[in-house]
Amino acid sequence: MEKSLATLDEGTICSSWNYCGQRLATGSRDGTLAIFDPSNPGSSSSSSSFSRTSKNKVSETSIIKVVWIPPECGDAVACISSDGILSLWEETAEDGQPPQWKLCKRFESRSSNILDAQFAISGSNLKMAAAFSDGHVKIFELFDSLELMNWQLQAELQNVIDSVSKFGNASCVSASISWSQQRGEGQHLSFAVGFNSNVPALNSSKVWEFDPAHQRWLPVAELALAEDEGDHVYGVAWAPNIGRPYEIISVATHKGISIWHLGSAPDLDGRLSVEKAALLNGLEGEVWQMEWDISGMTLATAGGDGTIRLWQSNLNGVWHQQAAFEPTP
């Protein structure tokens, strides 16, 4: 039932598919970014085999994450390297010339490393939320919708609900950001972010929403029960919503994966109601990745035991593991 799509180069440690599953970007230990395209570009077949079409050295250190930017802004990937630098590479071509990958922008900070970055389109603006190792989240906005060079820092925030407390010397190992997939114009831009750090208050996942009236980001919900607040967060994933009255966000910690329902109507303090709908057990080790399918009804996870699991809710709203895929040679 499985079909081989591509063979990766030695040293490859991360990969990412673009919006339509037609291009694969991989990053490797030696800082090489490789791009794979369908071996038979003439056919529109989505599942032919893929072969490498370009290879660029993008970093002196290992690439730890590759993220495609939304297709509205072109074919570009953000590479986060282990030295905490994010470099934005784009494929462009001049008239009649073969396309080439070029560096558009490097994001780096002297005092902290970038741990994760995710992109979202709001109106015709591209935004990037980046989580730093000092526990800060920065929101950048692209100036020019046709060029990926010029970015502006729109906001900087610390992942705490209470804006008064500040933490000077936080040290984060990893972070995870997930944007809500907006539908319709009226919806506010929001994202969830969680940290794996030495400061318990920073760790728990919070939902941030943009308040257009005051042009600022506000924490609107915290996705942790009182007893779990300091838990290290390995990942957050915001499920697509095709018509639910509430949002679903999954959060992975060492206790398992919790499924959160996030209400849509704010209370007097501007907070959204949250409900922990399930805690998915049965995983061994750290959760590496959580991916929602396009309907937002099946969650695929990959973790330390190497097993890929599918989770679903049954007709009574009870979440359970539906399938497990065991890698075999």
Add this chain to the structure above:
Amino acid sequence: MPGRVSDPGETSIVPVSPKPLEPVNVPIRHGLTPPISRVAISWSNGNSLRVSFFRQPSSTSNTEEVGGKVVEVKLSDGDGEIDDAKWRRIAYGSATPFALLQNRKNLSQLPMASSQHHRFEWWEHVMEFSRGINSLLGDPLASVDSIIEDPRMVVEKVEKPTNLKAAWELMEIFYADKRSQAWLPERLVDWLTVIDYDILLSGSCETVHSKLLDFQTDLDNIQVVEDSPKYWEVISSALAVGWLEIVVKLLHLHGSYQLDQLGNRETENGLVEAIAVLISKMPRLRPEMLAGKLGECCQTKPDFAKAWERWRAQLTKLDCSAYWVQCDHRQTREGLRHMLQIMLGNANSLNDATCHWIELYVSHLLYIRPFTAGLESMNSLAQKCIDMKPISSPHKLMGLLTGILSESTEVVLGECSRAFGPWMVCHAIELLSAGSNQAEVLLHEEPYNLGGISIEVLQRLAYAQVLSSHELTWQIAPIYLASCMKQGMGLLEILLYKQPVQHKQLLLKNIEICRLYELDSISSNIMKVAGVHHWKHGRKGPGVFWLQQACDEVRLNRISQHLFDFVGKSISDESFKQWDRLIELLGSETRIAGGLEFLHKYRDFKRSLQHVIDAKTPDAARQAVESLILLMKNPSTPQRFWLPLLHDSLKLLNWEERPLLNVSQTTLLLNKLQELSMARLRPDFVESDLPPQALSAVRLALAMNLGRAILEE
């Protein structure tokens, strides 16, 4: 998304079961030498999952090794009974009946249409749908009995109908076909007759059909059939399950029918013939007899009751007849009397003659409880038969049948999904909801903890996702998604957004689907993505075209800014041709790209200037001056172009024969020059790439022109 893991165990991952199931464990082969250091996952189209495996680099070996593999796992592979091409035919074929039924459903909900609509009962529409689907699943089911006029050919091997078709027919009998409600047992007997009993086999279990096939093989070697115990055993079994034609045919093989023996075995033959006649006169409660079938048809219950009594009386009379004593052939005597017991409904005889519980069930419906009506009593009888002939791993059709008989919508859905997959559930729901109000309520309620999504919608989405995981079927997914206004359209938007834009054919198809379902914002988004892709890959023309189609004002304005830069930098005549085409393409619709208006005027000016250089006529020069003045007056002309424009026009300003600009025109240009000098002081001023003496050259030319113009006036 809900889909199906094919193998092993064919367990569905569609969440229809109220109870959590044990997770399915599936090995996934990557072909790499361990150890694997990490895996990465990504959903592809529909419900295909792509998994990247990264291998731990080995420190010992220096040779270049494979660093990882990417594999795709389709969660909706078929179960092997029906191949992919056939599945696609079924998928395409069932979309039309489905869409038609939805259409009718929508129409019937309109208040105006109701009177006209009620000329048809709703179930008739559902039946039409069901027949449409059924015809896709294979040829009409052929009966197991012989069609060849070979007297010794008792039973013929026919092509097996698919389980899927048998399941669909079962659903149709119980839920869609309202006419069959009065004679469900007979419908069930018919269904069991025509589906090959072989397919009910689980493991090596014997069935009546397999017995018949075995006997058929032996028949050639048997000289005197009535001496063989197997002959009588097979006849009894066939009689028990109601295969009357086969029984009569078998009886006619009896040696007493042979001409040379008729004289000696008159009584024996009379008894055989009497049984054969009684069999062919068996009353059946059903609207009609199928062609070639034996039995007497009774359409109403009272008629049937009378005929049944009469027939039973004849059986009893024969059973008590004195002729049995005169019959010398022991096997015949015992065999025939056993047959009488079967027809009289002797439970032990029925039990002995049948193998599978379903056969026992049919025999009970035929001979003991022909009046059984209502699912409740049919169910209790089925349970009794299952208890008497238990089976370790029931066939999937049996699971479906018991689910139907137990009147549990959840179980039926679960069985459909588990055994036959998302296609079956999605379409069978139409039959189910037509079948009972209770099912309809269950299928349409929108529980909050499921996100306000009904089972019906959930199943359609699940099926649509299966369709969209294949490039040949994704185009029919919108039909199913559009039938769910709320969630379906949401999924459709995501699905369309995730289609690649590079292939023109696919892009046009996408846009067409958007137009059909009025998804304007998605459509413009798709065109935007296409436009940016082309623009950035050096195909400026298609880039601009698609951005214009998308009415992407922001990006088009940026593009005209790019062009300004280009124009501002290089106004040599060679490069003129390049951007001339682009400006042409950008069109004159200033509404969507304000800056483009300037580019058009600029192009006109450049053309007339070219004309001046070529023709050197005063008329051409005057025309060029008009263009220049228009450009300089126009507020949309960017300030940074003023000086390049004037510099380009030096030839006009210094026209030898006579001053081409009058006093007011010259003053206007001088004022612009003054304004430009003031603007230079501002920090955001963009300096043009002209030579340093350009400004003074222009100023001098203007001053001279002014002087000459004053003199002339």
